[in-house]
Amino acid sequence: MASFEEIAAESQQRWEELTAGGQPWIRVGTALCGKAAGCDAVIASIEAALEQNGVAAQLSQVGCLGLCFAEPLVDVQLPGGPRVFYGNVTPDMAAEIVSNHVAGGSPLAHLALGYLAAGGPDEEVDSTLAGIPDLNQHPMRVLENRVALRNAGTIDPGDIHQYIAYGGYHALNRALTEMTPEEVLEDVKTSGLRGRGGAAFPTGVKWGFLAGSNAPQKYILCNCEEGDPGAFNDKAILESDPQTLVEGIILAGYATGTSHAYIFIRHGHDGPIDRARAAVVQAQEMGFLGENILGSDFSFHLEVALTGDSYVAGEESALMEAIEGKRAMPRYRPPFPAAVGLFGKPSNINNVKTLAYVPEIIAKGGEWFAGIGHDKSTGTVIICLTGDLKYTGMIEVPLGINLKDVLYQAAGGVPDGKALKFVQTGGPLGGVLGADNIDIVLDFDILRTAGAILGSGGVIAADEDNCVVDLTRALIAFCQYESCGKCFPCRMGMSHLLEVLERICRLEGVPEDLDLMRKVGQDMQAGSLCGHGQLGFNPVASALRYFGQEFETHILNRRCPTEVCSAPRFSPVSSRR
Amino acid sequence: MDGLKPRIADAMHRQSQPTVTVLSTLLAVQDELGFIPKQGIEEVAAFTSSTINEVWAVASFYPNFRFEPPCLHQVEVCWGASCHLVGAMPLIEAALQASGLETEGDTSDGRLTLRYNTCLGACSQAPVMAIDHHLIGRATPESAKARIAELLAEQNG
Ligand SMILES: Cc1cc2nc3c(=O)[nH]c(=O)nc-3n(C[C@H](O)[C@H](O)[C@H](O)COP(=O)(O)O)c2cc1C
Ligand code: SF4
Ligand code: FES
Numbered sequence: 001m002a003s004f005e006e007i008a009a010e011s012q013q014r015w016e017e018l019t020a021g022g023q024p025w026i027r028v029g030t031a032l033c034g035k036a037a038g039c040d041a042v043i044a045s046i047e048a049a050l051e052q053n054g055v056a057a058q059l060s061q062v063g064c065l066g067l068c069f070a071e072p073l074v075d076v077q078l079p080g081g082p083r084v085f086y087g088n089v090t091p092d093m094a095a096e097i098v099s100n101h102v103a104g105g106s107p108l109a110h111l112a113l114g115y116l117a118a119g120g121p122d123e124e125v126d127s128t129l130a131g132i133p134d135l136n137q138h139p140m141r142v143l144e145n146r147v148a149l150r151n152a153g154t155i156d157p158g159d160i161h162q163y164i165a166y167g168g169y170h171a172l173n174r175a176l177t178e179m180t181p182e183e184v185l186e187d188v189k190t191s192g193l194r195g196r197g198g199a200a201f202p203t204g205v206k207w208g209f210l211a212g213s214n215a216p217q218k219y220i221l222c223n224c225e226e227g228d229p230g231a232f233n234d235k236a237i238l239e240s241d242p243q244t245l246v247e248g249i250i251l252a253g254y255a256t257g258t259s260h261a262y263i264f265i266r267h268g269h270d271g272p273i274d275r276a277r278a279a280v281v282q283a284q285e286m287g288f289l290g291e292n293i294l295g296s297d298f299s300f301h302l303e304v305a306l307t308g309d310s311y312v313a314g315e316e317s318a319l320m321e322a323i324e325g326k327r328a329m330p331r332y333r334p335p336f337p338a339a340v341g342l343f344g345k346p347s348n349i350n351n352v353k354t355l356a357y358v359p360e361i362i363a364k365g366g367e368w369f370a371g372i373g374h375d376k377s378t379g380t381v382i383i384c385l386t387g388d389l390k391y392t393g394m395i396e397v398p399l400g401i402n403l404k405d406v407l408y409q410a411a412g413g414v415p416d417g418k419a420l421k422f423v424q425t426g427g428p429l430g431g432v433l434g435a436d437n438i439d440i441v442l443d444f445d446i447l448r449t450a451g452a453i454l455g456s457g458g459v460i461a462a463d464e465d466n467c468v469v470d471l472t473r474a475l476i477a478f479c480q481y482e483s484c485g486k487c488f489p490c491r492m493g494m495s496h497l498l499e500v501l502e503r504i505c506r507l508e509g510v511p512e513d514l515d516l517m518r519k520v521g522q523d524m525q526a527g528s529l530c531g532h533g534q535l536g537f538n539p540v541a542s543a544l545r546y547f548g549q550e551f552e553t554h555i556l557n558r559r560c561p562t563e564v565c566s567a568p569r570f571s572p573v574s575s576r577r
Numbered sequence: 578m579d580g581l582k583p584r585i586a587d588a589m590h591r592q593s594q595p596t597v598t599v600l601s602t603l604l605a606v607q608d609e610l611g612f613i614p615k616q617g618i619e620e621v622a623a624f625t626s627s628t629i630n631e632v633w634a635v636a637s638f639y640p641n642f643r644f645e646p647p648c649l650h651q652v653e654v655c656w657g658a659s660c661h662l663v664g665a666m667p668l669i670e671a672a673l674q675a676s677g678l679e680t681e682g683d684t685s686d687g688r689l690t691l692r693y694n695t696c697l698g699a700c701s702q703a704p705v706m707a708i709d710h711h712l713i714g715r716a717t718p719e720s721a722k723a724r725i726a727e728l729l730a731e732q733n734g
Contacts, residue, residue, distance in 0.1 A: 036699035036714030068701030071714075229657025229696040262596075267604050267641065269698055270710070303594050306604055308639025311695065325598020325625070327638040384700065386659035392701040424658060458700075462662050474661045478695060 001287045004173040004294050008164055015165035019118065020080055024057040024102045027083070029073040029153060031064035031239040032232060032271055033393070037071035037088075045091035046074070049098035057102055063240020063275075065153025067140055068393035070113055073153075076101050077118065085135055087113040107132060114138055140391050143410050145372065147380050148356040149396045152240035157275050160282040163243040169288060171362035172247050175254055176296045179362075184255040185211055188358065190366030192378035197223055197314075197351030198426070198455050198531070200377075200444040209338035210256040210348040219347040220252045220261035221323070222355055224276075225307065225314030227266065228427030229478065230458035233382045233394055234352035238265070238272040241356075242279035246302065248355035250288060251362055253300045256348060260301050264319055267306040276304045311428075311482035315530050316349040318484065329486045330530035351456070353382055374400025377443040381457060385411045388418070388463040403438045407461060418463040422546070424471065426455025428478045429535040431542030432468060451542040467564035468547040469554050473501040475539040483532060490533025493524035497540060505565045509555040514544065584609055585617050589624045599625045599635045603642060611647035648683050648690040650728045652676070653707040654721075656693050659700035664717075668704050669693065671718035675725035688729055 002010075018025060026046060030039050043061070050057055067073060070087030074094060077083045084107045086097055093111060101107050107115075107129060114135030135141060146152075155162035163169070175184050189204030210218055222245065226234040237245055249261050263276050280302050283289045291299045305323045307313045313328035320342045322328040341347025357379060361369045370378045377399040383406060386392050390412030397406065407413065407423065414420045420435040431452035433440070440450055447454050462471065480494035497520055500513050521537030528534045544551060553559055560566055588609035589602050602621045607613055613621075613636055622632045636642045654672050656665045676684055676691050683690050697705045702714025708724060 032697070032699040032712060033701045033714070036697075036702040036705055036712035038714075040711075071702070226698075227696065229655075229661075230659040230700050232698050232700055235698050268710075272698075301595075303596060305594070305596060306601065308600065308604065309641040309695075310639055322600060323596070323598075325600040325602075325635065327635055386700040386703060387662045392703075394701070428658065458659075460659050460662060460700075466662055471658065471662065474656070475658060478658070481695070 001295070004169070007286060008170070011161040011164035014161045018058060019077070022079060024055070024079065025077045026057050026059045026102060027062045027075050027077075027153075027156075028059070029064055029071055030061040030271070031236055032269070033064055033068040034071045034073065035271065039072040041091045042072045042074060042089050042094045045094040046098055049095040050102070053099050053103040055098070055103045060156040061158070062154065063152050063157050064236045064394060066144075066149065066394040066396075067113075067138070067391070069391045073113075076107070078105065080118070082115045082117045082129065084115045084129070084132060085113045086111055139412055140393060140395060140410050143397045143401060143405065144395055145380050145398045146396050147360050147369075147372075148237065148244065148353055148382060149240070149394070150360070151244065152236065155241065157240055157242055158278055160243055160279070160286060163241065167363065168243055168359070169247055169286075171359040172250055172254075172288060173294060175251055175362055176294050176298060181211065181255050181257055184251060184362060187362055187366040188255065191357075191361045191369035192366075192373070192376065193354065193357055193361065193369065194377065194444060195351055196353035196382070196456070197349075198429070198453065200454070203350065203354055206338070206348055206350070207252065207256050209336075210258060210346055213338065213346040214257075215346050217260070217343075217345045218256065218258040219342045219345055220249055220256065220258050221316075221319060221342060221347055221349045222249055222261065222263045222352060223314060223316070223319060223349055224263055224265045224272065224352045225311075225319065226352075226456065227311035227314050227482070228456050228458050230386050230424070230460045231384050231427060231456040233384050233457050235269055235272040236394055237352050237356050238275050242275045243283065244359055245352055245356045246279050246283050247288070248358035249302060250283075250293070250300050251358045252348070252350065252355060254298055258348070259299055260303075262303050262305045262323055262342075264305050264307065264323060266313070267308060273304065273306065280304060310484070311478075312484040312530070312532050315532060318530070319349060320347065327484070329484045330532075332529065353457070372398050374398075374441060374443045376445060381442055381454060383457045383459050385459055385461070387423075387461040388414050388420075388466075389461045390415045397442070399442050399444075401442050403433075403440050403442055403459075406442070406459070407438060411461070414461065414463045416463075418465065421462050421464045421466055422468055423452075423462070424460040424475070424539075425458065426453035427458050428475045428482075429453075429531065429538055430455045430458075431538050432471070432546060433542070434546040437546060451538070451545055453538075465562055465564070467560055467562045468543050468550050469501070469504055469560070470564045472539050472543045473498070473505050476501055476536075479532065479536045479539075483536075487527070487529040487533065489524045489527035490529070490536060493520050493528075493533065494536060496520050497537070501540075504551065504554050505560075507554060507558045507560065507565060511555060513555060514548075514551060518544075581610065581614055581616060582620070585620045589620065597625070599627055599632055600639075603632070603636055607642055612643045612645055614644070645683070648687050650689045651692065651707075651709055652689060652725060652728070653692045653694045653697065655695070655697045655703070655705045657696035657700065659696075660704040662703075664704045667718045668706060668716055668721055671721045672706070672725060675722040676729065684729070686729075689725065
């Protein structure tokens with residue numbers, strides 16, 4: 001088996017051949033956002049045009065750069081030159097780009113979205129780029145500080161050598177050769193990293209529980225269930241840079257003395273699943289997974305496991321049930337997973353983003369990470385911006401940034417001259433914030449106090465034409481549909497809430513309904529087994545807190561101010577089990 | 578139905594991951610056939626040394642499993658929050674109208690299955706639908722109706 005130095009040298013050489021070699025390099029975004037925008041037709045057109053023009057070029061399918069609003073996104077890099085990006089590319093545009101830019105050597109300034117200098121933002125660019133803006137000055141990019149997403153949209157996610165050429169697996173090599181497991185764990189503790197899956201629990205502390213157990217069989221479980229409507233960043237990491245996750249998982253294994261791990265994904269999302277599986281195979285081939293990794297006495301095995309459609313399967317104990325092949329129903333705790341987890345063995349569950357941060361934390365040190373962020377919320381946060389925004393997509397910004405800046409600066413505010421009415425954050429168990437309450441610092445604890453969690457990073461914006469009561473009904477319809485049914489406060493409570501909300505949306509609510517919902521919410525919170533039922537009242541609670549008046553107008557005046565609820569409304573899905 | 582037996586066996590054995598469970602085996606069978614026939618439940622039980630009850634418990638829990646042969650085409654429309662806010666409801670209404678269905682389900686001619694999805698994962702391109710697993714972003718009621726009409730009218734396809 002090759003030494004790490006040999007592997008790294010080979011990766012470097014391949015990278016130089018790719019970028020400085022004789023061929024132009026064309027990259028197309030092919031994450032779920034690119035697919036939905038039609039990248040397949042664009043790729044077919046590029047291939048045909050290359051053939052027609054008789055030029056040879058390297059064509060790579062990359063992941064998501066974050067500028068989803070501009071998908072299909074294509075960029076062209078001539079040997080030694082900058083990357084020039086084209087947004088909202090149609091098959092016809094693609095053909096024009098190939099003949100003029102790839103074959104002809106002249107970028108199409110009138111079509112280009114921006115350029116990224118190959119050597120970084122300070123590099124002088126040549127005059128053929130006149131008229132093309134620096135993409136780093138795009139509103140979606142100016143606030144960014146990319147840690148977990150550092151390679152997303154840049155490297156080919158199917159080529160482990162590109163990841164290594166970009167600094168990948170150096171952290172693992174360093175950990176295995178220079179650091180004890182305790183030192184790796186200490187670095188993660190120092191970083192202040194908190195779980196990005198919703199609860200924001202300190203990762204180092206959680207790993208400490210697992211490290212403390214000397215059971216012969218233990219598990220690291222990486223949670224990529226990601227059922228939150230409006231959040232796609234976990235899938236985007238797998239689609240864009242799966243090796244950063246694989247390296248993070250291996251480091252977690254080393255730090256905790258664990259030899260087996262699973263990445264857990266919902267079936268049907270073929271793009272992320274295929275990338276994850278291919279990444280595991282490539283890491284095995286390189287000797288980063290398997291027995292005696294890089295010649296050390298550390299051995300580690302990683303497997304991809306799939307679940308059926310179930311939101312609650314993302315809950316940590318339900319996840320273990322699903323990997324065991326059963327119904328995804330949460331377990332009673334204690335015992336906690338760190339004592340009795342998957343197959344009865346001690347286990348540690350982390351979100352994709354949490355683990356994707358780890359290689360950079362080990363490479364640059366825990367203190368470096370702790371220096372980014374705000375108070376006890378260290379590092380960055382990856383936000384998925386959707387809904388009524390000028391720029392929809394995914395950005396990674398330091399914690400401590402103001403939500404208002406994210407919405408108005410990065411996302412460009414609400415289009416068509418309309419006003420922002422509210423934002424929904426943190427998924428269906430999160431909350432809503434009114435437009436007057438978005439002047440708030442992104443910090444796990446501050447947001448929680450405001451009744452709107454950061455959760456998995458989904459931020460959905462709604463303009464003045466939207467009705468808060470209607471959205472709340474849709475969120476509760478989701479929670480009701482997804483209740484696993486194991487405990488009645490959640491199973492019945494969700495149904496009851498939905499019934500009341502549907503009544504209010506039909507403008508048939510009664511004054512007692514608001515108190516009735518609060519009562520049901522209290523019972524759910526007190527009596528539910530897992531977070532789904534315990535937090536499931538959040539959307540209603542925060543909507544009542546910031547938009548109580550709007551509920552009252554529906555009930556007392558029998559009127560929906562936005563007229564959304566005057567059309568006959570329905571919940572697309574009612575009870576599933 | 579006897580022709581299914583070798584395909585079921587093949588799908589169950591072809592699983593390459595080390596951890597083989599009732600759920601992973603059910604997913605493998607459905608990937609192969611597009612549904613889980615009654616016989617499939619029995620085969621999965623035998624293959625995983627489980628009872629039919631245990632297999633059925635799992636199969637009936639996850640709504641992605643179906644127990645009748647699938648229609649020719651699968652249309653999915655997302656009703657997740659991002660899509661909801663920018664027009665999922667008109668899209669669902671259009672899809673229902675074009676397919677002549679009252680709610681999600683199969684058309685009587687066996688040409689089309691309509692399913693609601695809680696999030697297709699391309700929320701930045703909302704509203705999102707999928708036809709035969711190909712995602713379509715920024716879908717409109719008009720484009721949905723036209724695509725569904727094509728699928729229903731298509732000959733021999
Ligand atoms: C109903 C429900 C669904 C959840 N879904 C997810 C999910 O899809 N992904 C995730 O990482 N965490 C999810 N969680 C949180 C997990 O239980 C767990 O806290 C998390 O994966 C731990 O990882 P972290 O410490 O890295 O945040 C969910 C929790 C609940 C109650
Ligand atoms: S709270 Fe809801 S989702 Fe959680 S175990 Fe109980 S019924 Fe299932
Ligand atoms: S909410 Fe519709 S694709 Fe995610």
